[in-house]
Amino acid sequence: AQSVTQLGSHVSVSEGALVLLRCNYSSSVPPYLFWYVQYPNQGLQLLLKYTSAATLVKGINGFEAEFKKSETSFHLTKPSAHMRDAAEYFCAVSPGGYQKVTFGTGTKLQVIP
Amino acid sequence: DAGITQSPRHKVTETGTPVTLRCHQTENHRYMYWYRQDPGHGLRLIHYSYGVKDTDKGEVSDGYSVSRSKTEDFLLTLESATSSQTSVYFCAISDGEGVNTEAFFGQGTRLTVV
Numbered sequence: 001a002q003s004v005t006q007l008g009s010h011v012s013v014s015e016g017a018l019v020l021l022r023c024n025y026s027s028s029v030p031p032y033l034f035w036y037v038q039y040p041n042q043g044l045q046l047l048l049k050y051t052s053a054a055t056l057v058k059g060i061n062g063f064e065a066e067f068k069k070s071e072t073s074f075h076l077t078k079p080s081a082h083m084r085d086a087a088e089y090f091c092a093v094s095p096g097g098y099q100k101v102t103f104g105t106g107t108k109l110q111v112i113p
Numbered sequence: 114d115a116g117i118t119q120s121p122r123h124k125v126t127e128t129g130t131p132v133t134l135r136c137h138q139t140e141n142h143r144y145m146y147w148y149r150q151d152p153g154h155g156l157r158l159i160h161y162s163y164g165v166k167d168t169d170k171g172e173v174s175d176g177y178s179v180s181r182s183k184t185e186d187f188l189l190t191l192e193s194a195t196s197s198q199t200s201v202y203f204c205a206i207s208d209g210e211g212v213n214t215e216a217f218f219g220q221g222t223r224l225t226v227v
Contacts, residue, residue, distance in 0.1 A: 009153070032214045043203060043218040044156075051214075090156060094207070094214040100144055100163070101207050101216045105155030 002027040004091045006104035014112050019063075019078040021107050023091030026072065033074040034092040034101070035065055044090060050074060061085070086111045116140055119204050119219040126226055132191040134222050136204030138184075144207045145187040146216065147171075147179060149200040156203070162187055194226045 007022040025031055033050040048059025055067045061084075065076045076089060091104040116139030126132050136145060146161040148171075158171030160179040168179050176198060178190045191198055201223050207216040 009155075034215050036216075036218075043220045044205075044216075045218070046215050049215055092216065100146070100161055101205075101214065103148075103156045103158075 002031065002093045002095055002102050004093050004102060004104040006089075006091050006107050008107055009105065010108045010110065012110040012112060013081045015083055016080050019076070019081045019085065019109065021076040021089050021091075021109065023065075023074045023076065023104060024072050025074060025091070025093045027093055027095055029095045032094045033065075033067060034094070035059065035063070035074075035076050036090040036092060036103075037061075038088045038090065038106075040087070047076070047089070081109075081111045083111050083113065085109060117204060117206055117217060117219040119202075119222050121222060122220065123223045124225070126194050126224070128195060128226055129193050132194050132224065132226075134189045134202055134204075134224070136187045136189070136219060138187075138206045140206060140208075140217070141184060142206040142208045142217075144216075145181065146205040146207075147177070147187065147189045148203045148205065149173065149198075150203060150221075151200050159189065159202075191224075194224075196226050198224065199226045200224060 003026045005024045035047040036044040037047045038044045050067045058064045063078045088108045090106045094101045118137045120135045147159040148156045157173045162168045162181040180188045204219040205216040
């Protein structure tokens with residue numbers, strides 16, 4: 001079985017400040033991990049994914065995430081928040097091998113001017 | 114963009130009526146999913162399919178049924194709609210082959226039950 005836990009349903013940061021969104025996973029096999037972003041009134045789009053090629057993964061819009069096996073974590077970061085980053089972010093896990101993807105409950109990011 | 118089409122995009126229906134939402138894909142992906150999204154609850158899996166006529170329940174399956182008679186179509190039916198089923202419904206697809214395991218989402222269907 002696999003699962004993800006996103007710590008904090010709401011996160012607020014000031015414009016220009018560091019963004020840190022937390023995700024911890026549970027998987028019985030080496031996982032594939034994903035971050036998705038959802039802007040208001042839109043569907044979800046893939047931000048970045050970890051597929052075991054490199055532990056530090058860079059995504060779109062300046063976001064990156066680091067896979068830490070010892071901590072079972074895949075936290076999402078961005079050095080400097082922008083107003084356009086205000087959205088809901090979802091972490092997800094898949095064991096691959098034709099298994100389904102499991103999503104976390106999401107974290108809403110608010111960026112304060 | 115992945116070829117996923119949800120229909121209808123918006124629907125208002127009355128309590129007690131059956132409702133069917135359709136998800137159509139052109140990617141030939143094995144997995145198809147139905148989620149509902151509600152404030153404070155994030156994304157919750159209703160049902161998913163891992164092949165034609167192969168489906169399984171998710172965490173919030175009560176009051177919903179699904180069917181997949183073709184690879185490309187995954188139907189979600191609310192057998193007798195209730196106000197608690199007012200939500201935004203998302204369809205997603207994934208393949209799970211190699212490193213291409215991510216899910217791709219449709220644009221969503223906003224359902225209001227009055």
